[in-house]
Amino acid sequence: MLENIGKFVHFLASGFGENRTGKAGKTKRPRTVEDTIQVLEPLATLITDWPKGFESHVEQQLRAGNPNAASAPDRLGNWYHRLMQFRDPAYAPFKEAVGRVVEREFKGSHPGRLVSSETRDWLPAKTVAERLGVSPQRLVEAVQKGEIAGKINKSGFGHQHVVIPKFEVAVIASERRAFWSGMQAREFLGVGRKQFDLLRECGVIFEVPESERPVLADGRFFSTSLIELVAHIRVAATDAGGDTVAFSDLTLRRTTDKAAMKKLMELICEGTVQASAASPDAKLAEFRFLKSDVEHVLRSERHSLDWTANDVAKLTGWKAQSVTHWCKEGLLESRTVPHGTGVSFLVSPAQLATFQSRFVPVATLAKHKGTTSRKLLSEFARLGINTYGAERKDGTSRGHLIRFADLVSRQSVLASCAASD
Template structure:
């Protein structure tokens, strides 16, 4: 089986090299590439697999490249250790080799483009440029990693971009082999400046607001919120608590100071129906229903991209002066809303504000004037009994 190729293998690699050169220089050989000049022999060799096949293929390409006058590799460079192929550089960086080829072609990376006798384009690149690019890649972050570094959510990060608190690197100066748009060092410097602008702690404790809570859930006025972000970056508003190991989202600011700046910018200071429900313990859907019915004076707007009812603190106080939530009264009297409704009906008193939910109702309100009437009735009954 190997008798016909035995002479080419036993005198390795001289005999093999000579055979390849003979094929290359044969009268019938035509073309400029190894595939064209070596013909079916070359094509058959390239289909083989295994260690021996690998050695023969590499040697064949080496001879073809040498005959062509342009070595397929690092030949021609005195310090071969200072150079790597584009493929090897790509493996070191974890990217596609085509990106390195383009960087060398455009002059961004120091390298050389060559075409071998086998018809393949070969690119070598400076090892030091690969190392520099590796460092650059570690410093550049995409949006997801930038948000994680800052400890903020997607929507808030977009607001920070709009406020120019953070900014991507200009596309014209980005390295073609580097992913991500945000310089980690720039983000870190911005956070460090905010941390150094720490305000002196006051003698009296005051409500605090975490940076991550500064969003369109806090106010519907985006313009006012952007002003707050800019004020924090410039140091006009200073953090009250921001430890060195905390992310920006964890930094605490004076809620009063933030609210005053929002109000100065014309931002509404109302609470959403959900926030009122959280404070009072009422059902959010009941608060929303009372707003829709006009029982709670409120305005309709958008918070965080969603429709919402906004309730001013003064309007909430007025509502509580006019109405009692029957569920709260029942809980205090250790009874049920259903039982109270029946007792009130016997006195000719109806509740208001109820919302039908399936076969039942919820959110019954009792006007305070009815409470006064019941108190007077109770006094008259006691007097009659006495």
């Protein structure tokens, strides 16, 4: 059974993607019979006139590549690296056809695994390892397994001397540059680990499976896909005015609803939520988006109308830290949701109303009566009225609550405090 035949056909079709999407390599998977016919139609010229039709297609890929590329893999770019991911022997005729075109049309370094007839200059595995930044043993094992081109010569004393063709070194170097580590990917995007993980969770960024990566490529993320992602967001940018927020600020500090934040990132990356026009070298983290667009998505995607501690603080004028403490103490009923490595508390409107019918913060009382919390607390202590929910830290306390029931029974307390002022 031929492996990945569907993916291979889609790969060939993506070479004509510019006809449908305006961007090569961006052919979407067809969903209807009509779409399928339209996508597959150009492939007829590649297959029916074999190998001439396919070799003509490779020539077009070479002409469309970077004219300053020093090697064939660099010139063919994404198309070449995707071809090399198909390792079943049945795909060898396609690779050999590419080799023939490269040997005939390209004047730079040739891809060794695609060309067998070229005169080769050889380098010792140790020298190659130093150039590429990999261990000599790793190169030797790759040659022994037939994963890269090379020769193993044995001396009369049983020593092995492994040499690798120069053009194969160019291929390996190109493949290693094409795949980035997580750190390289984050640096390119300008985002932190948590934002990067959110982008991965919503499927905008994905790790290439090890079985589909070149044997000596250490990175797990295909650089071209990340470059195209940022370019797509930049192309969709608009000049609309208004208050904006940077992508770097789109974290779970803005909302505890992870699903809503992931949806926002999906809409940004597909261009539905448009960025403001940015400089050509701006990183993803530096792109800015209309605050109204961001807040609209976060509000509409929330799974409930519950409020965070920050929301409650904005509504009431209380301290968010005190609100969180009251939730922990069980005085303010709430539910918890995961937030980073900890949890956040969500309060429903009904729960807040119940809380406000039972308690009032001493600081709120003091503000309305034109006195201080310290004076009220002293008077409460003198009259034997208890407070609740205080958070004590470093010898101080904050967030004292008083029950309305206790105030009703001691109506003279506030009057005496006002009189004493």
